[in-house]
Amino acid sequence: MKNRYRQAAVALFGATVSLVAASNAAAWTLKEAAAPYSGTTISAIFLDRPGYKAAESLIPQFEKETGIKVKWDVIPYENTRERQVLNFVSGGDQDIALVDVVWLGEFASNKWIVPIKTFTDNPKLADPKLNLPGFFPILLNAFGTWNNTIYGLPFDNYSGLMFYNQCMLKSAGFNGPPKTWDELLNVYAPKLTNASKNQFAFALQSRRGETQSADSFMRMLWPFGGSLLDAKFRSNLLSQQSQAGLEFRQKLMKYMPPGIVDFDHAESVNALAQGQVAMITEWSAFYPTLTDPSKSKLGNCLGVATEPSGPAGLKPALGGFSLAVNAKAPKKKQEAAWLFIQWITSEEMARPYLEAGGVSARTAVYQDKAVQDKFAFVKPMVTSWQGGVPDFRPRFPEWPAISEIIGEWGTKMMLGQVSVHDGSVEIGxxxxxxxxxxxxxxxKKPLLK
Known part of the structure; x- marks a missing residue:
């Protein structure tokens, strides 16, 4: 599936918001907008990741200015979708929805989340400085837009990057990271692997579940020109390109730690941080973890680059979330939740959020040279976002069921319990x-993406 920007829809929506802003700019303040909601408590689900810790550190500022109390539960990613679906269906008390790129179709199609137009059309709630075009287009489209309607604002978004141990590479005779996957496998990996010392070239987070399906399986399709589905939504896994990517993953496993199929993000990041592996391809959101002296031994040895290129070019993974308003929440809580979402994703908060350890989806903050110099992940991340991502993980409502299938059979492939070909047949x-x-x-159903 090719990624199709919905630029016209965003531009039209931006024009509408601009009209509201023009009439509202002189008078609007967050404090005054929030006055009717002072004393209201809104609830959210957060993950145990740096971007959420960054938000948590900033929330007291929002609470002081608005009188709105924000509470959150921190739960594992693998439980997040199920927890939210149960909340939607049962009419629970979650007011802010955390929407992964692959949940957007399901949440929007079931009318569990509210189109932001509900709030931006209200001059009492619409910040004149919202500036939707100020988000990276690929992020607003991927994480917030479904069927030409914007439901959420991008939050905790990231590109797949290569993090590497510069010192280990230098000791092995390399002046920088591999530019291509082929170079990583055939040139770097043999020299960086010494199993007797528990040292390996690479770790690919591959735990069964969404980590296997999205972070491991899909990541190896795109650079080789493969994809999960073709234009008619039929399986494309038996194509020469898709098979090449999945076979490549099998070859690379000999240079990964034993038990790699049990590695989630934390295990992958920790393996690099503690010197067990020389390279990982992980989300840009983990940069704060790898630069934290209490969690990482890397220090000045940490290097960051784009993911390696494949035969199809640079095709990095895209990950992250949007924040949306729960359609099941009471109207007053919906509006209070919107004020928080609008604030935490605003251009004004982009720099504080970044400084606190988050990754903003705003373009302007990354144009600052001081930011580029301070945060080594910025340039490769922006390069990845600007270059575009060839293929979102499918965002249709059926993805969760398909993800379970990929999680099962993708794991069997890696363990050698089934061949790449036969596993691809079963998944398809x-x-x-x-x-x-x-x-x-x-x-009966349009081929929505």
Missing amino acids: KRMEVILQKAGYYDG
Whole structure:
């Protein structure tokens, strides 16, 4: 599936917001807008990641200015979707929805989240400085926009990057990281692996679940020109390009730590931080962890680059979330939740959020040379975002069921319990059954992405 920007829709929406802003700019302040909601408590789900800790450190500022109390539960990523779906269905008390790129279609199609137009059309709630075009287009589209409607604002967004131990590479005779996946496998990996010393070239987070399906399996398709589905939503896993990417992953495993199929993000990041591996491809959000002396031994040895290129070029992974308003929440809490979402993702808060350890989706903050010099991940991340991502993980409502299939059979592939070819056949067959039942092949459902 090719990534198609919905620039016209965003531009039209931006024009509408600009009209509201023009009439409202002189008078609007967050404090005055929030006055009717003072004393209201809104609830959210956060993850145990740097971007959420950054938000937590800034929330007291919002609470002091608005009188709105923000509370949150920190839960593991793998439990987040299920927890929220149960909350939506049961009418629970979660007011802010945390929307992963692959949950957007499900949440929006079920009308569990509120289009932001509900709030931006209200001059009492709409910050004149919202500036939707100030978000990276790929992020506003991928994480917030479904079927030409904006539901959420990008939050905790990141590109896949290569983090590496410069000192280990230098000791092995390398002046920088590999530029291509082929170079990583055939040139770097043999010299950086010494299993007898528990030292390995690379770690690819691959734990069964969304980590396996998105961070491991899909990551190896795109650079080789492969994809999960073709233009007609049929499996593309048996294409020469897709097979090449998945076979490459199998070859690379000999240079990864034992038990790599049990590595989640924390294990992958820690393996680099403690000197067990020389390179990882991980989300830019983990830069604060790798630069924290209490969690990482890397110090000045940390290097950051774009992910390696494959035969199809630079095709980095795209990850992250948007914050949206829960449609099941009471109206007053919906509006208070919107004020928080609008504030935490604003251009005004982009620099404080970045300084606190988050990754902003705003373009302006990364144009500051001081920011580029201070945060080594900025340039490769912006390069990745500006270059575009070739293929979102499918964002349709059926993704969670398909992800489970990939998690199961992708793990079996890595463990050698099934060949890459046979595993691809099983995934394709089971995936197409789901899509058939959903109506994608009989014209009952448009091929939304």
